[in-house]
Amino acid sequence: MSVVRQSIRRATGALALAAGIGLTALAAGPAEAVQIQRVVSPGGIEAWLVEEQAVPLIAVNFAFKGGNAQDPDGKAGLANLLSTLLDEGAGDMDGQTFQGRLEDLSIRLAFEDSRDAFYGEMKTLSAHRDEAFDLLRLSLTKPRFDDDAVERMRVQAISGLRREKRDPDTVASRLWARSIFPNHPYGRPSNGDEASVAAITVQDIRDFHGRVFARDGLKIGVVGAIDAKTLAPLLDRVFGDLPARQRLTPVAEVAPLSGLTVSETIPNPQTVIRLSAEGLKRKDPDFIAAYVMNHILGGGSFSSWLYTEVREKRGLAYSVYTSLAPYDHTGVFYGGLGTRADRAAESIRVIRDEIKRMAEVGPTPAELDKAKSYLTGSYALRFDTSDKIAGQLLAIQMDDLGIDYIDKRNALVDAVTLADVKRVAARLLSKPLTVVTVGPGGS
Numbered sequence: 001m002s003v004v005r006q007s008i009r010r011a012t013g014a015l016a017l018a019a020g021i022g023l024t025a026l027a028a029g030p031a032e033a034v035q036i037q038r039v040v041s042p043g044g045i046e047a048w049l050v051e052e053q054a055v056p057l058i059a060v061n062f063a064f065k066g067g068n069a070q071d072p073d074g075k076a077g078l079a080n081l082l083s084t085l086l087d088e089g090a091g092d093m094d095g096q097t098f099q100g101r102l103e104d105l106s107i108r109l110a111f112e113d114s115r116d117a118f119y120g121e122m123k124t125l126s127a128h129r130d131e132a133f134d135l136l137r138l139s140l141t142k143p144r145f146d147d148d149a150v151e152r153m154r155v156q157a158i159s160g161l162r163r164e165k166r167d168p169d170t171v172a173s174r175l176w177a178r179s180i181f182p183n184h185p186y187g188r189p190s191n192g193d194e195a196s197v198a199a200i201t202v203q204d205i206r207d208f209h210g211r212v213f214a215r216d217g218l219k220i221g222v223v224g225a226i227d228a229k230t231l232a233p234l235l236d237r238v239f240g241d242l243p244a245r246q247r248l249t250p251v252a253e254v255a256p257l258s259g260l261t262v263s264e265t266i267p268n269p270q271t272v273i274r275l276s277a278e279g280l281k282r283k284d285p286d287f288i289a290a291y292v293m294n295h296i297l298g299g300g301s302f303s304s305w306l307y308t309e310v311r312e313k314r315g316l317a318y319s320v321y322t323s324l325a326p327y328d329h330t331g332v333f334y335g336g337l338g339t340r341a342d343r344a345a346e347s348i349r350v351i352r353d354e355i356k357r358m359a360e361v362g363p364t365p366a367e368l369d370k371a372k373s374y375l376t377g378s379y380a381l382r383f384d385t386s387d388k389i390a391g392q393l394l395a396i397q398m399d400d401l402g403i404d405y406i407d408k409r410n411a412l413v414d415a416v417t418l419a420d421v422k423r424v425a426a427r428l429l430s431k432p433l434t435v436v437t438v439g440p441g442g443s
Contacts (some may be wrong), residue, residue, distance in 0.1 A: 034383050036403055041235035047220035048393045048403065051227055052386070058129055058224035060122040060136070061390040062239075063398055065217035066248045067114045069185035069329075070208065075200050077192020078208050081112035081150075081157055085205065086111050086120075088149035091136035095149050098135070107132045109139060114188060114301050116328040117398060119210055123316050126225040137238040139215060139380075145205050153167065157197050168338070170440040172272040176334075180256035180276060180434055186327065214246040217241060221393025223386045254330045260430030272336070273441030275351060275400045277431050279324050280330035282399045288412045289420040290324060290333075290428060295371045296363045296421075297354065298322030298335050303370070305354045310337065316360040324400075331379060339404045341440045359429035362422035376410040 026336050037049045070078040087102065087109050088095040102109060120140070123130035164170040174189050181187030191197075218239060222231055227232040258277050280287050290297075298306040298321050310320040322335035339347045363371070382405075396405045 016176055018250070031412055034406055036406070037228050037237070038403060039222075039231050041232045041240070043236040043240050043241050045215060045218070045220070045235040047222050047231065047235055048397060049221075049226070049228055049231055050223045050389050050393065051225075052223065052227050053186075055386065056126045056136040056225050056412060057388040058124050058222065058226050059386040060220065060222050060393040061119070062121075062220045063117045063394055064212050064214070064246070065117055065245060065398075066212045067117045068188075068190045069115050069251050070212060070249055071188065071192075072204070073248075074196060075192075075204055076188040076190070077157060078116060079198050079212075080191040081120070081153060081197065081200055082205055082208055083111040083113050084157070085145055085149060085265075086139045086143050086151040089144035089146050089403040090135075091142045091144075093138070094144070094146065101125075101131070101135060105131060107135060109136065109396055114189065117188065119394075121413050122264060123387075129226065130228065133234050133238050137241075140193060140238065141241045143209065145202050147202065148204055150205065154197060154200070157191065158372065161191065161194055161197065164267075167440050168266060168268045168270065168272045171264060171266055172274050172336070175262060175438060176276065176434075176436040179260055179262045180258075180310050180332070181254060181330075182257070183252055184254045186254065198416075201288060213251075214243040216244060217246040217248070218242070219352055219397040221390045221392055221397065222388040223393070251329050251346055251348055255432070256330060256332050260434040260436075262434070263437045264305045265441055266438055267441050269341070270338045271341045271437055272338045272437040273344060273348060273351075274334065274336045275348075276332055276434050277332035279333035279428060280326060281328075281331045282326040282401075284326075284331070286420075286424045286427065287324075287326065289320065289416045289424040291373055292368070292375065292413060292416045293358065293363075293421045294322055294324055294333070295375060297358050297425075300374065303374070306335070306351060307348065309350050309354055310347060314346070314350065316340075316343050320351070327346065328434040344437060344439065348368070348437075352433065355429050355433070358425045360426075362418065362425055365418055368416070368418055368421060371417065372413055375413050379410055382423065 008355065034050055037051065039047045039049050052271045065089040068076070071078040085349075087098055089098050093101070098112040101107075104127060107128060108121070112119045122132060122136045176188040179191070205219045220235065256276060256278055280290050284290075296304060298304045301307065301319070301321070304322075306320045310316045311318065318336040320335070320337040322333065325334060335351065337347060337351075382392050392406070396402070402408075
């Protein structure tokens with residue numbers, strides 16, 4: 001995972017209050033409550049909009065295809081460093097002046113890199129709409145990348161990397177990634193290492209910005225007190241000066257390595273465990289069935305098989321989980337926990353046994369019904385604030401699921417059968433697991 005420095009200035013007064021207010025009563029379910037409009041600017045820039053005039057807040061979430069997998073060799077951490085610099089001065093404003101305007105107007109900007117995308121967020125009170133959109137425009141199209149700002153953010157990044165060397169979870173995650181994705185961008189530390197961050201130049205930052213920040217790789221979600229007629233020209237105003245086309249470096253398709261056993265010794269009282277196998281991409285026809293299966297196995301925090309066997313019955317760990325990671329160029333099934341060093345081997349054995357049971361036997365009809373009921377019933381909670389709605393609009397676009405996905409999603413979950421779950425469990429969980437351990441004695 002990236003160590004993300006979000007450029008979020010203090011959101012005070014009405015903005016902080018409005019940020020937590022749900023936009024719509026969702027008792028009828030998300031499909032009825034969230035009405036999405038497709039807005040296309042005069043210049044051809046598309047956004048999805050959920051208009052809600054009751055709260056004087058506008059949230060804009062956007063992303064460009066191409067995240068830290070676009071970092072050049074030897075420059076890992078470049079996208080992450082860029083994410084810290086987009087509010088450190090833009091246009092004719094230096095960093096202090098730019099950030100002062102954000103704070104004075106309670107405007108929130110945040111930027112974050114992931115493996116396959118670069119994300120941004122702007123939130124403002126509707127009274128400050130025009131200036132907020134202008135500041136966002138400057139941060140995206142005219143960032144300064146002043147030498148003093150770059151060096152200050154570089155020092156902060158390297159300081160964070162040094163702290164991470166003492167964090168067993170980070171050590172385990174990095175060891176896991178480079179073990180299952182050797183010689184591939186997914187295997188590099190997303191925020192780099194001390195040498196790679198030190199090697200990044202201002203020109204590297206400008207080059208990345210010029211290659212990735214372009215209109216053809218852009219997706220936008222907008223929520224709040226703005227209508228389509230007002231939004232359309234603002235899209236051109238903010239994003240219209242970006243290049244028309246991205247210049248991304250091709251990223252190879254890759255399968256995560258399975259069956260590895262890897263360990264690293266650090267002076268830590270607990271052992272951190274990571275397990276993984278090949279997973280699914282988001283557009284795989286089996287993805288929803290795998291999502292339901294994973295909820296039963298380890299995704300449901302208080303109801304999963306692993307929670308019951310690892311925590312409740314044996315007290316091996318405070319928490320244990322499994323998840324699906326659908327990247328653009330691969331899919332990964334993974335899980336983990338932290339436990340006492342002398343119980344690490346027992347913990348791994350229990351997890352292996354439960355994964356094998358899921359692959360060979362599968363859940364009961366009652367367990368499947370309970371999982372589907374939870375997953376459909378809780379879906380509305382993804383739409384109870386402006387932040388969440390904007391995030392969902394963006395995620396659905398990034399995954400290319402279609403503007404009607406919210407209407408269809410629960411029916412897709414409900415349609416999953418016991419045979420579907422057993423089939424996908426056998427498909428994903430029958431291969432040898434990779435097991436990574438970090439702790440005292442490497443065990």
